[in-house]
Amino acid sequence: MSIKVNSKACYGCRSCELACSFHHQKLFSPELSSIKVLTSMRTGNIKWSIDSTCDSCEGEEQPLCVKYCLYGALKEVA
Amino acid sequence: MNTNKISGGLAGKILRIDLSKNQISTEDTEKYARRLIGGRAINSLILLNEMNPKAKWSDPENMLIFGVGCLAGTLAPGACRVSIDTKNAFNNGKGSANFGGHFGPELKYAGFDHVVITGKAKTPIYLWIHDGEAEIKDASAIWGKTTSETERLLQEELGDDRIRVASIGPSGENLVRGSAIIGDCGKAAGGSGVGCVMGDKKLKALAVRGHGAIKIAQPEKFFEAVDTALEKVKASPTLKAFRNGLVDSVFGPESTRWDGFAITRNGQDDYWPVEKREKLTGKKIGVAKYRKHLVACFGCPAGCMPFFEIDDGEYKGTKGIGYWVNSAWYAVRMDVDDTAASLKFQLLANELGLDGDMATVALSWAFECYEKGLITKEDTDGLELTWGNADAMIKMAKKLAYREGIGDLLADGVKEASQKLGKGSEAFAIHMKGQDSVDAYRVFKGWGFGLSTSPVAGRHLRGSVSSPSGMGPKKGLEWSTYEYENIPDVVFWQARTKEIEDMTGICNYVGTWAGTRALEVSDYAALISSAMGIEITEEELMLLARQSINLEKAFNTIHTDFERKDDYPPRRYMEEPVKSGPCAGAKCDKDKWDEMLDRYYELQGWDKETGWQTGKCLTELGMDDVADRLQKVGKLK
Numbered sequence: 129m130s131i132k133v134n135s136k137a138c139y140g141c142r143s144c145e146l147a148c149s150f151h152h153q154k155l156f157s158p159e160l161s162s163i164k165v166l167t168s169m170r171t172g173n174i175k176w177s178i179d180s181t182c183d184s185c186e187g188e189e190q191p192l193c194v195k196y197c198l199y200g201a202l203k204e205v206a
Numbered sequence: 207m208n209t210n211k212i213s214g215g216l217a218g219k220i221l222r223i224d225l226s227k228n229q230i231s232t233e234d235t236e237k238y239a240r241r242l243i244g245g246r247a248i249n250s251l252i253l254l255n256e257m258n259p260k261a262k263w264s265d266p267e268n269m270l271i272f273g274v275g276c277l278a279g280t281l282a283p284g285a286c287r288v289s290i291d292t293k294n295a296f297n298n299g300k301g302s303a304n305f306g307g308h309f310g311p312e313l314k315y316a317g318f319d320h321v322v323i324t325g326k327a328k329t330p331i332y333l334w335i336h337d338g339e340a341e342i343k344d345a346s347a348i349w350g351k352t353t354s355e356t357e358r359l360l361q362e363e364l365g366d367d368r369i370r371v372a373s374i375g376p377s378g379e380n381l382v383r384g385s386a387i388i389g390d391c392g393k394a395a396g397g398s399g400v401g402c403v404m405g406d407k408k409l410k411a412l413a414v415r416g417h418g419a420i421k422i423a424q425p426e427k428f429f430e431a432v433d434t435a436l437e438k439v440k441a442s443p444t445l446k447a448f449r450n451g452l453v454d455s456v457f458g459p460e461s462t463r464w465d466g467f468a469i470t471r472n473g474q475d476d477y478w479p480v481e482k483r484e485k486l487t488g489k490k491i492g493v494a495k496y497r498k499h500l501v502a503c504f505g506c507p508a509g510c511m512p513f514f515e516i517d518d519g520e521y522k523g524t525k526g527i528g529y530w531v532n533s534a535w536y537a538v539r540m541d542v543d544d545t546a547a548s549l550k551f552q553l554l555a556n557e558l559g560l561d562g563d564m565a566t567v568a569l570s571w572a573f574e575c576y577e578k579g580l581i582t583k584e585d586t587d588g589l590e591l592t593w594g595n596a597d598a599m600i601k602m603a604k605k606l607a608y609r610e611g612i613g614d615l616l617a618d619g620v621k622e623a624s625q626k627l628g629k630g631s632e633a634f635a636i637h638m639k640g641q642d643s644v645d646a647y648r649v650f651k652g653w654g655f656g657l658s659t660s661p662v663a664g665r666h667l668r669g670s671v672s673s674p675s676g677m678g679p680k681k682g683l684e685w686s687t688y689e690y691e692n693i694p695d696v697v698f699w700q701a702r703t704k705e706i707e708d709m710t711g712i713c714n715y716v717g718t719w720a721g722t723r724a725l726e727v728s729d730y731a732a733l734i735s736s737a738m739g740i741e742i743t744e745e746e747l748m749l750l751a752r753q754s755i756n757l758e759k760a761f762n763t764i765h766t767d768f769e770r771k772d773d774y775p776p777r778r779y780m781e782e783p784v785k786s787g788p789c790a791g792a793k794c795d796k797d798k799w800d801e802m803l804d805r806y807y808e809l810q811g812w813d814k815e816t817g818w819q820t821g822k823c824l825t826e827l828g829m830d831d832v833a834d835r836l837q838k839v840g841k842l843k
């Protein structure tokens with residue numbers, strides 16, 4: 129299973145980073161997140177990356193980034 | 207309330223920087239947070255305790271304090287905001303401004319809840335704040351640059367495109383009073399001349415980057431509170447409108463909101479024809495046609511920030527975030543119905559670091575002076591300041607930001623400008639407590655009353671309410687948009703909930719005021735208690751909010767001569783009724799205002815005759831230290 133980003137739906141709020149870091153370390157920190165979102169207000173660009181530390185939130189009912197994506201921009205795919 | 211041991215939510219440290227002495231130090235946030243939780247309330251306490259009342263805004267002693275909300279950087283919905291507090295550059299009273307974006311959470315990940323800046327640098331500098339450290343660095347290469355150029359150059363110089371920047375533009379550098387501090391290139395902390403104070407300190411920018419983390423004291427309870435809050439956001443009937451674009455969805459041409467908010471020709475009237483409105487907020491021909499997409503502030507489920515690019519005509523190539531309801535007000539105030547020019551003006555203001563609210567008041571005063579023949583083309587370098595002249599509006603914005611020609615007169619605000627020009631121009635210099643005031647007072651009674659009683663001089667984010675369908679308590683108080691009845695009670699409620707929001711950093715667009723109007727005080731109590739590991743109830747939070755209000759009130763009383771007399775609307779709105787449209791005849795009635803002030807002071811526990819605080823009120827709130835300060839200057843009842 130992996131996480132897929134729908135770029136058109138994302139507003140760049142970065143809630144996914146927090147949900148992810150909490151899954152890994154029980155802390156809120158974008159640096160501890162497997163998913164990285166770079167939201168630039170200057171250019172309007174939003175960039176994403178998901179690194180190899182993503183385990184699709186093993187042990188959770190659904191990946192927390194998907195659960196807490198406020199815009200429906202993330203989904204889990206096989 | 208048990209705040210004895212705070213074990214989450216905060217970054218933990220307050221950064222103190224003295225620019226005159228080149229000194230940097232830190233202290234723990236906790237001792238302040240135990241009393242006032244976070245955000246603006248803590249900024250206000252530091253200012254009241256440490257600012258010399260005899261010092262002016264431009265003296266080195268003036269403090270410029272950035273305070274991030276106690277929930278910012280967590281998953282609490284919309285918790286991202288920063289309060290910036292200082293001595294107001296217009297009136298030497300309490301100054302306060304606020305922005306969202308991504309700067310605040312980044313500052314907390316860098317280890318700091320607050321940054322307290324005093325003194326003045328000799329040459330332009332910027333602050334580089336990263337992972338528990340701060341450096342004062344040379345800003346000669348970025349002095350004079352626009353705010354977006356400043357961000358770009360700092361990210362390049364420091365080699366990290368995740369750095370967040372709050373900066374001033376040329377306007378703040380040139381000590382234009384109405385200057386904002388711009389975060390993320392378009393999130394403007396406006397009001398109180400905070401950008402002017404920053405420029406006076408020769409502080410161009412704060413660049414922040416943090417790799418740290420925020421701990422949560424009681425994770426299970428916190429996530430329960432987050433889930434409850436998010437369900438309310440999702441159920442909000444206005445959420446979709448916000449995500450589709452604020453201006454055209456919420457402030458469409460046919461909306462009755464126009465009749466209460468749209469002041470035209472410097473307040474000569476509160477009505478603007480629908481065909482003109484269409485050009486600003488119509489879905490097809492309004493500014494929305496230049497909107498490329500929307501962007502959200504950190505952790506925000508509302509997602510209201512539009513990113514624009516003008517792709518045709520004279521202003522082709524202009525781009526950036528930010529065109530809100532206020533932005534439409536600017537064009538209306540100047541009677542400009544040119545779609546692209548209206549957008550250009552807003553984005554230019556962000557680049558120059560001009561506070562759009564203040565700039566528009568100054569410009570519209572100048573245009574009315576021109577209309578009345580008090581100034582001529584000889585005074586304006588040939589510009590014709592006629593209503594609706596978009597080109598003149600934009601050129602005048604630049605003159606203002608650089609203090610060029612007549613811009614120099616306007617740069618100190620309309621109160622001082624009108625005193626210098628004379629010729630009766632004081633009568634239409636629209637200010638509140640000496641600070642330029644862009645808002646409408648005459649039609650929406652709760653809006654006007656919130657403005658007139660705001661501790662930061664005519665700003666609407668301290669209790670102003672427009673209509674019961676979108677603001678104020680959801681139950682328990684009957685009130686109407688156009689009537690005076692119960693308005694003080696509603697404003698008193700909204701002023702307190704706004705204080706709580708500014709302690710937490712939660713944006714009012716997901717909170718109790720406007721927007722999605724989703725979260726409630728009970729949500730704040732649950733989120734704060736579980737994040738910080740303290741026990742605080744809804745009722746206790748409302749009392750803390752009163753403490754926060756009383757800190758600002760005391761600052762004004764001690765640092766200025768503000769009294770009851772200063773809580774009435776600008777003269778024009780008391781004397782001249784609205785001339786046309788469905789609300790023709792509306793004005794601010796003096797007798798009604800007297801009644802409302804009596805009731806409001808009663809609710810606050812303040813003296814009705816002077817408007818000062820009372821010993822009884824402050825003792826009840828546990829603020830004897832504040833009472834002592836007022837007693838010493840003979841201003842406690």
